[in-house]
Amino acid sequence: MTAVDRLHPGVAHHIVNTLGWRTLRPLQEAAIEPVLAGDDALLLAPTAGGKTEAAVFPALTAMAEGAWTGISVLYLCPLRALLNNLHPRIAGYASWLGCTAGLWHGDTSATQRRRLRLERPDILLTTPESLEAMLVSTLTDPRQVFADLRMVIVDEVHAFAGDDRGWHLLAVLERLSRIAGRRVQRIGLSATVGNPGDLLHWLQGTNAAHRPGTVVAPSAPPGPTPAIDVTLDYVGGVDNAATVIAALHRGEKRLAFCDSRAQVEQLALALRAKGVRTFVSHSSLAADERRQAEQAFAEARDCVIVATATLELGVDVGDLDRVIQLDAPRTVASFLQRLGRTGRRPGTDRNTLFLATKHDTLLKAAGLLNLWLDGYVEPVVPPPRPRHIAAQQILALCLQEHRIGGGTWPSWYGDLAIFDQTTPAIVEWLVQSGHLDRDTGMLAIGPQTERRYGRRHFMELLTVFAAAPEFTVLHGRREVGSTDAIVLTMKVDGPRVIVLGGRAWKVTHIDWNRQRCYVEPTDLPGRSLWHGFLPPESWSLAQAQRRVLLGADPDVTWSNRSVQALAAVRRERADHAWAGGSVVEAREDEHRWWTWAGRRANATIAAALPKAVVDGARLDDHMVRLRRDLTAGELRHLVDAVDVERLAAPDIDERAVAGLKFGDVLPPHLAVATLAERAADPVGAAEILSAPLRWVNSP
Known part of the structure; x- marks a missing residue:
């Protein structure tokens, strides 16, 4: 019996006769057995690798063979746009067996929600935030709605695991398992990551001790693979980038990625001024605006859609010819996602054109491409010490249950890692601050929580990511x-x-x-601006840029402009990198220690050397600012005195707690400690502090 023979006959019939597929893709075949065996699983494949079908086909088979009823499968995504895109496809597959699929997220109308409550689908597509809103809603009885839940499929699971939405997701899944009265099977879908075993173990949560886990990542089948064409160009500005895009690849469908909403708007405006048919997608556009743009782009030719990472995660924008990247993405994983949007038609190449608008971003792009060519992909590492998510979950559980025993609430979460030895102090502080009421050992929502989060049915309490007003x-x-x-x-x-x-x-x-x-x-000139901050560069990406300064050129196509620009960068920054270690550039205004270690490691170094650094200096990914009166001998003495095995976390300004979602429902000292531990990289800092140091006087 082949793996395909294990699928329900109705599913197998429609694969051949409705989809017209002669065979399944390797991932789709390999996933059938572990999913039907009930294993938790992580299904890995590049963009367009058939991950959705790899999970849904055996899920439908399990539904039919087990005679599952009610909402038995949840399909979770990080983006509403991705859910909107997937819903018709999954609903079509479900209909093969007479099943239904429903869609529920923040844009779902009240009428549609009422219909879903009355006529529950077999598969529900939603986000973790909307899922928790259903758990606490007075209009929904979760013990009825989720009583039949058997399986959860988490799409783009790596996007969840890398930030606090992942911890929130795991906590909500534990509550769902408790409501369903069974250990719900968990299936994660992901692009290539550097640590798949760790990611699967994280996704399993408390299931890990009770249910087998399988990573499914088959090798590419033999045969020709799409050629890869990556070009690095230097254009020196967004307007110049628009000129290049308008002139190149006319008649083709192009997807241009920018890493900020403001840059998206600037590029789109410049493209339209040059007569290029242009569409826009980012998180600050209304849902209808995004959908219309994505639909029009999917059906059009000879056009450009300009987007942030919102279109990185699998949203189908049709038959794409080109990917263009302004400056550089933050990770190799993001680049692989974007590159994978092309080369899907037989005989076409996978391609990306990098257009660097500044010298710094040219250096970053070159460093990232070297990492990619070395086969490096970042490990997905959940943020440490999610104490604020623990506080949020205690409040959300009280909202769900109305009253919960002060000693029994931990049974909802088992040994989930968001709770630690500080949790009792968090509960006590929530009571003392009025966020919780305690009466005869029972906990309930307190007046302070009502005042702070009660508007709009506590939606702000259920949204883990922080957003500026x-x-x-x-x-x-x-x-x-x-x-x-x-x-x-x-x-x-x-x-x-x-x-x-x-x-x-x-x-x-x-x-x-x-x-x-x-x-x-209006035709008048305008501007776009959003609050935000650039996430810190990783140790790997910062070190890769140092290697580029030292002569490591990625083996991609270089324009003459980019060759000349990189040569200028190397001349300008000749004293910023040394093959034997790190460099201190002694300047008249301040000394700069070029560590190329990433912002977290630099913050840890600064915390270890308070007598050497400029007090209150802004942190940087590539260097640490030192006092102008510091001598080489004094610095060497201070560095030698540091115990690199016991580096302290960076100092955190208490005002920074405002940027930590739910930091205000933690005891202040724990909120500051949480930020400090997240701002540190003791391993990277120790490597820099232990390496040779060169002192260079700046001319």
């Missing part, structure tokens, strides 16, 4: 998207003009109380 932008009654308040408060001469959706809009009225901004189209 934004104003809704309206053209008449149509929602265009949202914009940061700062762009509405900055002083301007003349009309106030903002850029959103790749178009300029003149602000006609601002409703400060309701946080609404009314606009009309």
Whole structure:
């Protein structure tokens, strides 16, 4: 019996006769046995590797063979756009066996939600945040809705695991297992990661001690593979990038990635000014605006869609010809996702054109490409010490259960790693601060939680990711998207003009109380701006850039401009890298220690050398600022005195707690400690502190 023979006959029939597939892809075949055996599993394949079908086909078989009823399978995604994209496909597969698939997320209308409550689908597609909203809703009885749950499929699981949404996801899954009265099978779908075994173990949560786990990552089948064409160009600015994009690959469908919403808007506006048919997608656009752009792009030719990472995660935008990357993504994993959007048609290449707008980003792109060519992919590492998620989960559980025993609530989570020895102190602080009420040993939501999170049915309590307050932008009654308040408060001469959706809009009225901004189209120049911060570079990426300065050129296609620009970078920064160790550049204003260690390691170094660093200096990914009066001998003495085996966490300003979602429901000292531990890289710092050091006087 082959693996395909294990599928339900109805599923196998439709694979051949409805889809027209002669065979399954390697991942789809390899996943059948472990999924049907009931294993927790991590299914790994590049973009367009058939991961959804690899999970759904055996899930449908298990549903039919086990006569599962009610909502028996959950399909979780990190993005609403991905759910919208997948729903018709999964609903079609479910219909083969007379089953249904429903969609529930923040954009689902009240009417659709009422229908789903009355007519529960067999498969529910949703996000973890919407799932928890269902658990605490007064309109939904979770013990009825999720009583039949058997399997959870988590798409793009690596995107969850890398931040606090992953810890939130695991906690919600533990609560669902308790409600269902069984250990629910967990299937994760992921692009290539550097540590698949660790990622699977993390996804299993408390299942790991009770259910087998299998990583499914078959090798590529023999035969021709798409050629890969990667080009690195230096254009020196976003407007110049638009000129290059407008001139190249006319008649083709191009997807241009930017790593900020402001850069997306700037590039889209410049492309439209050059007559290029341009669409836009990012998180601050209204859902309808995003859907219309993505649908139009999927059906069009000779056009460009400009997007942030929202289109990195599997959303189908049709038959794509080119990927263009402004500057560089943060990780090799992101680059692989983006590269994998191309080369899907027989006879076509996988390709990416890098357009660096600055010298720094040219260096970053070259370093990242060297890592890729070395076969490196970042390990997915969940953020440490999620104490604030522990506090959020205690409050959410009280909201779900109304009252919960002060000694019995831990049974909902088992030994899940978000809880540690500090949890009792967190509970006590929640009681003392009025976030929880305690009466005869029972815990319930307190008045402070009601005041802080009670608006909009506690939705802010159920959303783990922090987002800056934004104003809704309206053209008449149509929602265009949202914009940061700062762009509405900055002083301007003349009309106030903002850029959103790749178009300029003149602000006609601002409703400060309701946080609404009314606009009309204009040809006047405008700007876009959002609060945000660049995440710290990893040790690996920072070190890769150092190696580029020392002469390591990635074996890709280089334009003449990029060759000349990199040569200029190497001349300008000749004293910033040394093959034998790190360099201190002695300058008149301050000394700069070029560690190329990443911001976390540099913060740890600064914490270890308080007498050497510039007090209050801004942290950097590549260097540490030292006092201008420091001598080489004094620095060597201070470094030699550091115990690299016991490095302290960086000092954290208490005001930084405002940037930690739910940091305000932790005891202040634990909130600061959590941030400090997350800001540290003791391993990288120890390597720099233990390596040789060269002192160079800057001319």
